Amino acid sequence: MPADFGEIMDRTWERSYGAHFKQEVPDVIKLADYRHSWLQVREDLLERLGRGYSPSPAQIINFPKSELHFRPIARMNPLDQVVYESLIYYLAPKIEKSLSKNVCSDRWDIERSQIRRPVSAWLEMRREIYQSHRKNPAYSLGRIDVSSFFESIQIKVLVSRLRASIDEPWVLANLSSFLEYFSALNGVRGIPQGPPASGIIANVYLLPIDSYLTQRGVEYWRFSDDITLLGDSLDGLRQVVRDVARLLSSMGMALAPQKSKVVNWADVESELEGAEKDAINYGIATGDPRVGEKLEAIFDDSIKHKNDRDTRYSLTRLKTLNSDYAVASVLDQLVNSPHMVGHFLTYLRAFYGSDIEDRLIATIEEGGLKHDDYAESQILLTFLRKSTRRSKRIRTLSLEILSDLDRQGYVREFAARLVGKHCDLSDGDTLLGLYSSEPDRRVARAIIVAIHEAGQVSRQKLLAAIFQKEENPYLLLYMESRPAKIPIP
Numbered sequence: 001m002p003a004d005f006g007e008i009m010d011r012t013w014e015r016s017y018g019a020h021f022k023q024e025v026p027d028v029i030k031l032a033d034y035r036h037s038w039l040q041v042r043e044d045l046l047e048r049l050g051r052g053y054s055p056s057p058a059q060i061i062n063f064p065k066s067e068l069h070f071r072p073i074a075r076m077n078p079l080d081q082v083v084y085e086s087l088i089y090y091l092a093p094k095i096e097k098s099l100s101k102n103v104c105s106d107r108w109d110i111e112r113s114q115i116r117r118p119v120s121a122w123l124e125m126r127r128e129i130y131q132s133h134r135k136n137p138a139y140s141l142g143r144i145d146v147s148s149f150f151e152s153i154q155i156k157v158l159v160s161r162l163r164a165s166i167d168e169p170w171v172l173a174n175l176s177s178f179l180e181y182f183s184a185l186n187g188v189r190g191i192p193q194g195p196p197a198s199g200i201i202a203n204v205y206l207l208p209i210d211s212y213l214t215q216r217g218v219e220y221w222r223f224s225d226d227i228t229l230l231g232d233s234l235d236g237l238r239q240v241v242r243d244v245a246r247l248l249s250s251m252g253m254a255l256a257p258q259k260s261k262v263v264n265w266a267d268v269e270s271e272l273e274g275a276e277k278d279a280i281n282y283g284i285a286t287g288d289p290r291v292g293e294k295l296e297a298i299f300d301d302s303i304k305h306k307n308d309r310d311t312r313y314s315l316t317r318l319k320t321l322n323s324d325y326a327v328a329s330v331l332d333q334l335v336n337s338p339h340m341v342g343h344f345l346t347y348l349r350a351f352y353g354s355d356i357e358d359r360l361i362a363t364i365e366e367g368g369l370k371h372d373d374y375a376e377s378q379i380l381l382t383f384l385r386k387s388t389r390r391s392k393r394i395r396t397l398s399l400e401i402l403s404d405l406d407r408q409g410y411v412r413e414f415a416a417r418l419v420g421k422h423c424d425l426s427d428g429d430t431l432l433g434l435y436s437s438e439p440d441r442r443v444a445r446a447i448i449v450a451i452h453e454a455g456q457v458s459r460q461k462l463l464a465a466i467f468q469k470e471e472n473p474y475l476l477l478y479m480e481s482r483p484a485k486i487p488i489p
Contacts, residue, residue, distance in 0.1 A: 001170055005090060006046060011113060012086040013038060016078070024063055024194065024342075025075050025377060028413040028446045030487035033478035034078060041474060045083055049174060055080040055182050058192070059410055059442075063374060064339030066308060072151070074182075074192035075410060081195050084182075087175040088197035089113075094166045095200055100210045105223040106199030115196055125221050129228055132219060133268055139219075141268045142229035142237040144244055145259035149225035150198065151190040152253045153205050155179045158191070161204050175201075199224055205251075212247060216240060226259075237262045277313065284317060292318075296325050303329060308340060315347040324351045331359045334375075335368035341375035345382050352386040361393045373408040376401075380414035384421070384488055395422035402434065402447075413446040414489075420450025428456025432465060441471050448475060449486055 017031055034041050045053075056077040062070040076084065092115075096108040104125040107116045133139065146152070159176045166172065179191060191198050202224060209227070213220045218240055219230045227244075231237045241262060245255050263271045280298075283291035295314045302310035318326055330344045337344075348356055360379050363369060369376045380401075383394055398418035401407055407415075419427060431451045438444040448466055451457050459482070466476045 001046070001050060002090065002168070005049075005086070005171075006042065008090050009042060009045065009082065009086040012089055013042070013082050015114065016082055016085065019196075023075075024073055024374075025059075025061060025410050026381075026489040027078055028417055028442070028489055029449050030489050031078055032483065032487050033445075033472070033475045036478045036481060036483075037474045040477075041079065045079060049083065053083055053174060053178060055084070055178060055185065058182070058186050059408070060186060060188060061194075061374060061408075061410065064342075067306070067337070067339050071193060072188060073194040074186070074188070075194060076192065080182075084175075084178055084192070085195055085197040087171055087178065088200050090171050091162065091166055091168060091175075092197075092200055094168075095162075095204060098165050098207065099203055100214060100222075102213070102220050103203055103210060103222050106196075106203055108200065115200070118196075122223060125223055129221055129230070130272060132230055133272060136230065136232070137268075138265050139230045139232055139268070140234040140237050140265045141263045141271055142227075142231070142241055143259060143261050143263070143271075144227035144229070144241060145256040146225035146248060147254045147256040148190075149253070150193045150202060151188070153190040153202060154252055155183065155191070157251070158201060158205050161207060162201070208251070209244060209247060212243065213240070216243075234262060234264055280317065284320060292321055292323055292325070295321070295323070299326050299329075303333065306337075308337075311340065312343050315343060319347050319350050322350070327351055327356070331356070334360075334363050338369055338372035338375040341369075341372070341378050345378050349382060349386055352382070354389075357383070357387060357391075361391070361397065364397050365393070373411050377408075377411045377414055380411065380418060381489065383418055384414060387421075391422050392424075394418055395424060395427075398422065399427070399430070402443075405439075409440045409443050412440070412443045416443060416446035416450045417453070420453035423450075423454040423456070425456070428454050432457055432461070435465060435469075444469065445472055445475055448479065452479060452483075453486065 017035060058077065058080070059075040061073045061075055063073040065071050092108040093110050096110060099107065104121050105118065107121065108114075109116050133141070155176065159172060159179075162175075163172055182192060183189065191201065206222070206225065210222065213227075213229075218237075221228045229237055229240060231240070241255075241260060245260075248254060280291055280294055283294075295317050298310050299314035299318065301307070302314060315326060315330070327348065330347060334341060334344060348360075360382065364376060364379060369379070380398070387394065395418070398415040401415035402412050402419055404412070416431075419431065423431075428451060431447055431454065435444055435447040435451065438447060448462065451462055451465075459479075463476065463479060466472070466479060
């Protein structure tokens with residue numbers, strides 16, 4: 001084991017803790033039990049790495065990409081994620097040196113020892129593409145997108161490419177073992193989607209594509225598997241896309257046909273959506289009062305024609321303007337567009353009040369999202385973050401969800417905390433009974449926290465229940481510390 005690996009793990013832990021709330025499904029107590037005992041956790045993880053680390057089963061969450069498509073997100077055990085990302089972050093400075101300047105995603109800031117912010121990197125890339133197009137308005141544009149990119153990465157090939165340029169046998173052996181075990185344990189292909197570090201090693205897998213495009217002298221930008229090309233010949237770009245398709249096929253991958261295309265120079269401005277939205281962004285920055293009406297029109301049109309991209313665009317900027325124009329329409333769309341619930345709730349949280357809360361409660365009570373686990377979890381998470389009043393309706397629906405073993409575990413975790421926060425006088429014993437028979441360790445952890453927050457079970461009885469299951473020594477230590485306030489995810 002490298003002498004400085006423990007330091008990398010410390011930095012990874014702080015980074016994971018600080019950014020955990022940004023994850024698609026954050027930890028139900030914001031990692032408070034692991035943070036309380038981090039020095040012991042660290043020692044235990046290093047010891048396990050020394051004898052061969054085996055990750056726990058992950059929750060595979062079908063994260064909605066569109067109305068009909070999902071992306072399988074791996075919600076790892078938090079300690080497994082720290083180990084996984086520490087291994088990659090140890091390699092990151094050397095990986096960074098192997099990447100072309102045309103690769104814009106998941107770049108490693110060597111001076112700050114962290115990944116560069118993805119949103120900033122995306123916007124900077126978009127600006128460069130716009131600038132290049134305006135400099136060469138007669139150029140045509142090509143789009144290349146890989147179908148199921150992360151799932152199609154072959155672990156042995158990826159590790160082989162890493163070994164070809166990086167001499168870190170202990171780190172690479174542990175990373176290879178982790179990935180192979182993780183894939184077999186969870187029945188998934190490729191590398192885990194969800195952890196930010198995965199994008200760093202995914203960049204390595206497409207190095208042959210970067211080499212080909214560089215040799216061809218094509219002007220291009222790559223953001224993970226999303227590649228934009230500009231060139232003075234429409235036929236030339238078509239040939240490049242065909243060549244990339246053949247290269248990808250040799251790597252066990254394929255183009256996403258609905259996203260890969262070549263666009264004639266006359267249609268590039270429309271493809272980049274530059275003019276109108278640039279004007280709106282400028283209007284927001286300068287305080288132009290007419291911008292609101294333009295955004296409202298884009299939003300209305302996007303709902304009418306089910307244009308998810310424009311819906312996201314307009315809601316983000318209406319929120320920036322503190323405009324509640326879209327609140328009623330968004331509430332009406334929750335059940336019809338469950339794949340957009342995450343974006344809808346980000347907007348609604350800015351204007352949260354009793355009216356919105358009542359509509360969200362009714363949405364779950366009426367069962368409209370019962371089969372959309374991610375959407376339902378996001379509404380429960382909104383109650384946790386925004387609800388300031390004790391609600392019998394929230395308590396009742398949450399207890400029903402918690403008691404339903406057919407519901408996904410991560411949904412039931414949030415439900416458990418809501419029962420603790422909105423409890424009735426008899427809920428302490430009810431929760432204790434549910435804990436004793438709960439098969440899911442993460443849900444059991446959330447129930448213990450709910451019992452603590454409900455304040456109806458003696459401390460001695462609570463600690464005895466944790467000790468009897470012998471599942472989480474860090475949770476026991478945390479509860480023994482008598483936390484006055486447990487963080488909200």
